[in-house]
Amino acid sequence: MWPMNAESTAEQPLADRGSNRSQRPSSAEFLRFITSGWGGRPESTVTRGPAADATARRRSEISGRFPGERLVVPAGTFKVRSNDTDYRFRPHSAFAHLTGLGAEQEPDAVLVLHPVEDGSGDDGSGHEAVLYIRPLAGRDTEEFFSDSRYGEFWVGARPTLEEIETLTGVRTAHIDDLRDALAKDVGEDGVQLRIVPDVDEAIEAVVEDIRAAEQAGARDEVLAEALSELRLVKDAHEVEQMRRAVATTIEGFEKIVRALPDAIAHQRGERVIEGTFVGHARQEGNAVGYETIAAAGEHATTLHWIDNDGHVREGELVLVDAGVEIDSLYTADITRTLPVDGTFTEVQRRVYQAVLDAADAAFAAAVPGARFRDVHAAAMKVIAERLSEWGLLPVSAQESLLPENQHHRRWMVHGTSHHLGLDVHDCAQARAELYLDGVLEPGMVFTIEPGLYFKSDDLLVPQEYRGIGVRIEDDVLVTAHGNENLSAALPREPAAVEAWMKKLRNG
Known part of the structure; x- marks a missing residue:
């Protein structure tokens, strides 16, 4: 038998209904209490990763294939397994190959190779690499305790921007800065955009929006092909x-x-x-x-x-x-x-x-x-x-x-x-x-x-x-x-x- 309030329930979007089982507290007093009284975080012990030198050479090699173009290599995002639980995350192989990040690092991250004047980029290449990531959120944020996908209370502390930069040797920035960074100098006579396709639908949609506005399209398949061929000979x-x-x-x-x-x-x-x-x-x-x-x-x-x-x-x-x-x-x-x-x-x-x-x-x-x-x-x-x-x-x-x-x-x-x-x-x-x-x-x-x-x-x-x-x-x-x-x-x-x-x- 349908519940008496079936009409009001039907007005709730399906995407929001996973929260119906939740009994998380939300009072103002709870928010004040849970975001206070935390000690300082331990000093970081992250050091430069063993793959950092090799990944720099790989990025330089792919840079030479696409002079003057902005290359977008997403790590990918979580995939839902059942309702609001996810499969264990694994970054896309091209992202792992160019950054050295493996295991479950770093969901939603995007590596971008920004074109620069010849020879002024990383290791003398024509590109500067920047890793856009979702960094560790403060304990004074709601994400800290309420976000079951990203929150520290639920999945542990994510690395900071500085830690990822130390580990990979790649400059880092907040993922919120990505859209503006991708759109910079893009246009019919300016920078062209390429993205590894079929990795992250949301990032791909951002790239498509920029391309549509600025006529900055390029064949993404060629980038995916080049990144695949880069791995034919192992270093x-x-x-x-x-x-x-x-x-x-x-x-x-x-x-x-x-x-x-x-x-x-x-x-x-x-x-x-x-x-x-x-x-x-x-x-x-x-x-x-x-x-x-x-x-x-x-x-x-x-x-x-x-x-x-x-x-x-x-x-x-x-x-x-x-x-x-x-x-x-x-x-x-x-x-x-x-x-x-x-x-x-x-x-x-x-x-x-x-x-x-x-x-x-x-x-x-x-x-x-x-x-x-x-x-x-x-x-x-x-x-x-x-x-x-x-x-x-x-x-x-x-x-x-x-x-x-x-x-x-x-x-x-x-x-x-x-x-x-x-x-x-x-x-x-x-x-x-x-x-x-x-x-x-x-x-x-x-x-x-x-x-x-x-x-x-x-x-x-x-x-x-x-x-x-x-x-x-x-x-x-x-x-x-x-x-x-x-x-x-x-x-x-x-x-x-x-x-x-x-x-x-x-x-």
Whole structure:
């Protein structure tokens, strides 16, 4: 039955109705009392961050691509999860790359590269960087105690302008100053505006308003593309972050092996595996870099199985695709396919070895001067040859590899590699000529991850193969003389995997 005051309730905007559950005090006496009697804040201990020098070089490089233009790089804002609660905040990767701010820093912030006379900007570039942020509010403000999204009483103290400036090495200003700063000298014959699109709708709307009034439009996609391509080759700081992410991920895989007895005993054993890794990622890093795949038995033949609600049975394989995102937001991406009881069957080993051989061929191709697509081609050659040896192809391996055929791809429909870094699929907005057709250079980091997937109802394979899914994925760094497997400390050879699992279970 509708309440008697239904008409008056209906007049309240939907956006305001989340406050209907609130019983926060609002009397004048309460306001006087809660904003008084606070001691001084502790002296700041913030120091210059380890990424500050590297981010300055990155900003200088992007400055050179857009002389005379004002570049707007938002961090993004909160996303609502359910009514008035939010998902955990993660800044946009381009913002993190240019500022060094990671973890949950800094919602609603905007990095702006303001054009200046050539050579008079930061580090001699054509731009001055300014970070516009929402700083710590005073304890005499209502925000301090009443704002559940930003208030110190609710989410803790935010950093001050001075602290962010010290940490990043970038000049800071209050977010309230942003609109005027963006509009300065903008016009048809003046400064042109570009913004990274699809990050912060509110900031994008501000930019569009200024453009409409001043005829200062520019293609935003070109900025997003350039920022993505800037990450194709990692600098020394980024490589170090990748090493940390990989090492922390390997520790998580060790915990998974130790948790397998509990997974076997649980009706949703895949969740035990997932929960073990996710807990590790939160303890030792920021989060997981993507949704963990814990796919046992037949589920391993579904490429992105993230339901993780199935049984984990002895005698079967479990495919675990997982990566820790460390506090700087760099993530690993590693897959291992493990025998649940610690020992491969003869057929499992046969399939596993074929995938491993394909991975090794891809590693051999991942050298400076080769093209990115060559890595995939090397893996596919091995996959096609092995499937032909097993009698599964209707044509020869050579014929299957022809672009007009591709029969072998029935059992591996995905690609072999993708760039890796701040995003699990990093540099995704780069142009094809620099990505798929790009020439490999020292400093590039990407995955090598061939697989074979035989679904349980696939009538074109013998019964003994059905229900087996295998993927082996490692993270590779291109070096001056070849490559380095960053995840080599995690065993790959089948005998080494078995010995590793035995040691962890008995240790």
